[in-house]
Amino acid sequence: MIATRTKVPDREPGDIEMLLPWHAAGTLNTRDARRVDEAIARDPDLATQYLVIRDEYAETIHLNESLGAPSVRAMQKLFAAIDAEPERKASTSVALSVRIAEFFGKLSPRTLAWSASLGAVALLLQAGVIAAVLMKTPTGSFETASLNTSERAAAPLTRDLAGSLPRALVRFAPEARIADIAALLESYQASIVDGAKGGMFRLQFGNAPTGRNEVAALLGRLQKEKIVSLAVEAQ
Amino acid sequence: MQVLYGRHHVRVFRFGLRLVRDEQVAEDLISEVFLDVWRQAGKFEGRSAVSTWLLAITRFKALSALRRRKDIGLDEDAANAIEDASDDPAVAVQKKDTSEALRRCLTGLSPDHREVIDLVYYHEKSVEEVAEIVGIPENTVKTRLFYARKKLAELLKAAGIERGWP
Numbered sequence: 001m002i003a004t005r006t007k008v009p010d011r012e013p014g015d016i017e018m019l020l021p022w023h024a025a026g027t028l029n030t031r032d033a034r035r036v037d038e039a040i041a042r043d044p045d046l047a048t049q050y051l052v053i054r055d056e057y058a059e060t061i062h063l064n065e066s067l068g069a070p071s072v073r074a075m076q077k078l079f080a081a082i083d084a085e086p087e088r089k090a091s092t093s094v095a096l097s098v099r100i101a102e103f104f105g106k107l108s109p110r111t112l113a114w115s116a117s118l119g120a121v122a123l124l125l126q127a128g129v130i131a132a133v134l135m136k137t138p139t140g141s142f143e144t145a146s147l148n149t150s151e152r153a154a155a156p157l158t159r160d161l162a163g164s165l166p167r168a169l170v171r172f173a174p175e176a177r178i179a180d181i182a183a184l185l186e187s188y189q190a191s192i193v194d195g196a197k198g199g200m201f202r203l204q205f206g207n208a209p210t211g212r213n214e215v216a217a218l219l220g221r222l223q224k225e226k227i228v229s230l231a232v233e234a235q
Numbered sequence: 236m237q238v239l240y241g242r243h244h245v246r247v248f249r250f251g252l253r254l255v256r257d258e259q260v261a262e263d264l265i266s267e268v269f270l271d272v273w274r275q276a277g278k279f280e281g282r283s284a285v286s287t288w289l290l291a292i293t294r295f296k297a298l299s300a301l302r303r304r305k306d307i308g309l310d311e312d313a314a315n316a317i318e319d320a321s322d323d324p325a326v327a328v329q330k331k332d333t334s335e336a337l338r339r340c341l342t343g344l345s346p347d348h349r350e351v352i353d354l355v356y357y358h359e360k361s362v363e364e365v366a367e368i369v370g371i372p373e374n375t376v377k378t379r380l381f382y383a384r385k386k387l388a389e390l391l392k393a394a395g396i397e398r399g400w401p
Contacts, residue, residue, distance in 0.1 A: 051399075052400040059334055
């Protein structure tokens with residue numbers, strides 16, 4: 001009698017096979033990406049494995065996105081500690097500012113060629129969202145004097161208003177044109193509320209809360225779009 | 236510093252949280268990480284992305300924090316050998332939800348395997364960047380991720396979920 005195997009058989013992975021996860025994440029260089037694409041096209045087993053990897057990729061993003069964000073306490077603790085640090089000499093401050101400036105030169109670890117222009121579109125759309133929020137927000141809301149602007153920048157722009165509005169993290173295919181993306185946003189009544197972090201955009205669909213089944217169906221439709229390479233639910 | 240913090244603190248927190256599995260400890264971690272950045276900005280050599288540098292510091296501090304947790308008394312090897320007992324793939328199967336089972340199995344991987352999967356899939360780090368963050372050769376990064384994926388497949392298979400690979 002043959003026992004049911006639950007352990008995966010041991011074998012050495014091939015070079016291309018080991019690169020598949022990076023291909024799914026879009027972090028391979030052009031040459032390797034082409035090699036992987038060609039291998040997937042001629043090897044059905046590799047293609048099957050790649051589909052499995054895309055699921056893993058999507059669920060890993062979903063899992064991490066569900067972890068939430070740190071409380072304001074962490075930021076307060078940090079800046080209290082910085083305030084307690086010994087005063088720096090002027091020359092050190094200059095060096096630090098240079099370093100910080102260098103940081104911003106490297107803030108985008110992996111930007112595709114098209115992401116710069118898409119980023120501009122995203123900013124414009126975000127500006128539209130901000131304007132809409134400002135126009136619609138009741139004057140009864142308040143802000144504390146110490147509210148940190150960068151903290152706000154990191155949070156979804158419409159978090160307070162959005163409630164359970166359907167949102168998704170979407171990566172567009174590299175060949176997607178701005179006009180295609182604009183058309184897709186219009187057809188889904190979607191807007192970009194954040195992005196492009198790691199090449200992914202946070203989209204919000206419509207203005208009304210939607211049930212889980214509808215969101216799943218929406219994501220399914222979105223995933224089938226030619227210009228969408230990945231779509232996962234986001235908070 | 237506020238801009239740098241605003242840009243990176245959520246991902247640093249999530250990476251730390253996946254390693255230490257304790258929100259309080261993870262929040263303390265990010266304060267320590269960015270304070271180190273503040274103190275050592277001059278040492279940043281610019282050879283890698285800022286996020287890579289931040290994640291490397293976070294990893295080091297997370298492992299240090301794990302070692303300090305006397306109530307658990309873990310060393311790194313012991314931590315690597317432990318899988319989360321609370322993550323029972325069978326429970327996920329009962330929910331008939333493959334996606335959820337996959338997420339539970341991802342959580343049930345060893346710290347070494349969780350780490351490499353998170354770095355590649357969520358933090359979108361290249362082979363070279365993962366090698367720099369974890370401090371292992373690039374070939375080891377590739378094989379570690381491959382075996383992490385095999386382990387994930389085993390967990391799913393044990394839970395009755397067949398995905399067509401391997």
